[in-house]
Amino acid sequence: MLYWLHQNFDINILGYITIRAGVAFFIALLFTLLLMPKFIKWAQKTSSVQPINKWAPDRHKEKASTPTMGGIVFILATILASLITIKFSNVYAIGAIITLVLFALIGFQDDYAKIRKNENLAGLKARTKLIFQIISALIIACYLCYFADFNTDLYVPFFKSPVIDMGIFSVLLWVLVIIATSNAVNLTDGLDGLATVPSIAALGSFVIIIYITGHSNFSTYLLMPNFDVGEVAIVAAALMGALTGFLWYNCHPAEVFMGDSGSLTIGAFLGYLAIISKSEILLLLIGSIFVIETLSVILQVGSFKLRKKRVFLMAPIHHHFEMKNWAENKIIVRFWIIAILSNIIALISLKIR
Secondary structure (H helix, E strand, O other), rough: HHHHHHHHOHHHHHHHHHHHHHHHHHHHHHHHHHHHHHHHHHHHHHEOOOOOOOOHHHHHHHOOOOOOOOOOHHHHHHHHHHHHOOOOOOHHHHHHHHHHHHHHHHHHHHHHHHHHHHOOOOOOOOHHHHHHHHHHHHHHHHHHHOOOOOOEEEEEOOOOOEEEEEHHHHHHHHHHHHHHHHHHHHHHHHOOOOOOHHHHHHHHHHHHHHHHOHHHHHHOOOOOOOOOOOOOHHHHHHHHHHHHHHHHOOOOOOOOOHHHHHHHHHHHHHHHHHHHOOOOHHHHHHHHHHHHHHHHHHHHHHHHHHHHOOOOOOOOHHHHHHHOOOOOHHHHHHHHHHHHHHHHHHHOOOOOO
């Protein structure tokens, strides 16, 4: 709508991506702040609360009455804010909306099944969820190939030029990136606000990277690839605003959890941002907390299967520190610090080519 006003009424300021990204941030923030209290009341009234995993530390039992599925609210706020501010002719921005919708639907199905059965492990079966994720990721990858005719080169940090043209194999990489990041954020979402701030930090980095990638002068100066992806920075900024509003209610002690409808969607969207900005490798640093959490689960499972011994007291690793009697706030804030520092390093690395 804002870009339409720019085109039809010659409101020049609304043509700038930076202005519309800022507007999208605050629209999504306000939508979330206004809608979330109503959602919390509805969730409490309908007993749409978080079933606690029986294997979780004992301190989690006091969270059993906390509403879940808050992700539906902030994803809806993101989509509404984006539709108000983006340029609809940009295929990458539309691809971003498609990513949000597809994975929010998967997360909602998983959350709804858990709530209906009142059992944390009674959501979608792992195989079923993975199949849905693969199908959705394939839709997104094929969309990029056939509608955006997207470049299939692989870029590596610190190199000025692409290292290889992956051709059709790029689809496999994109599917892997989207699914892996989606599940990594989902694993991280285990403490109040733990996944929220690292997600905001990662989105902030991608807003900058995608804006540069979509700007011919900046991308040329920094020796980065150049594609018409700048509009997606608006969608990413909208999700930042929505998550900031969500954090108001999700910080410890949480009044609401995002659920799989939020975490799976955030992760898939971060994967999409990494793909269109040619930052698939840099994503490992941008999403360092998500990588650490995922590796802790892989190490724990692998070690137990091979050696019958555990590496951590409990996995994902945030539960390990809980078992060591760290205060929940200490774990959360320290993970936030690591996430922010790693994103600063990732942004610094853009100049080193």
